[in-house]
Amino acid sequence: KAGALYMINRFFHPAEVNSEQSNTPLDPNNIPAHIAIIMDGNGRWAKQKGLPRIAGHREGMKVINKVVKKADELGVKYLTLYAFSTENWKRPKSEVDFLMKLPERFLSKELPKLQKNNVKVRIMGDETLLPPHTIQAVRKAVQETSENTGMLLNFALNYGSRHELVHMMKKMGESISKGELSPEDIDEKMISDRLLSSGLPDPDLLIRTSGEKRLSNFMLWQLAYSEFWFTEVLWPDFKENDLMQAIQTYQQRKRRYGGV
């Protein structure tokens, strides 16, 4: 019986021949609730065009607006964007200084639109090392959008997954030594609730651009069960159709035969 069912399903749902198909429409009932994106390839994009690296970052920032809008239209509930990692401090000072100005540049330009679209802004990362002007800008945006109930736009800013885990374990150790917590109480939910992503569901889909197939110390705990979709496209060249393709591939992998 199962064999016959399988055959029928295979007949109506041919095997994944080419996961890059972008001709079939998306299933509105199977949109990934949480998409995380490693926005990679900005420096390479600039190099290919004989421009300084910061031109790639500037171009990369322009892409965010279109992706946020498209994701929101498609019904994505949470969008996490990897903007700056704890490893990025090793970049030349001039580049870091430029990058640290991008949050305020982005927000001063885009916040009114985000507000209008009921988008809630959140930051995930270690704020202590950020310059005061950067902290001020992001805190203002978080505060001003805190009542919004639409898509949650989560910027990973000075984020490192191992930093996050070490910090969480230190805090847990302190609670145990203070007698506030006993090891028996520790479970996966408690750990998830003590991470910087607390309150967010794990990403259903991770997108990484520019051909790299690495996690680069990004959400190591949270991505345990996520689908990964890699593309050669450099982030400054990323288009709405690339997002659609990623979701289409996700749906093919997570296809539902009308069942649960």
Ligand SMILES: Cc1cc(N2CCCCCC2)n2ncc(-c3ccc(F)cc3)c2n1
């Ligand atoms: C450091 C940095 C770099 C940065 N890039 C532009 C996008 C490509 C990736 C690297 C460079 N972007 N783009 C947006 C932000 C941002 C951060 C927080 C926030 F609340 C609002 C916007 C940003 N931050």
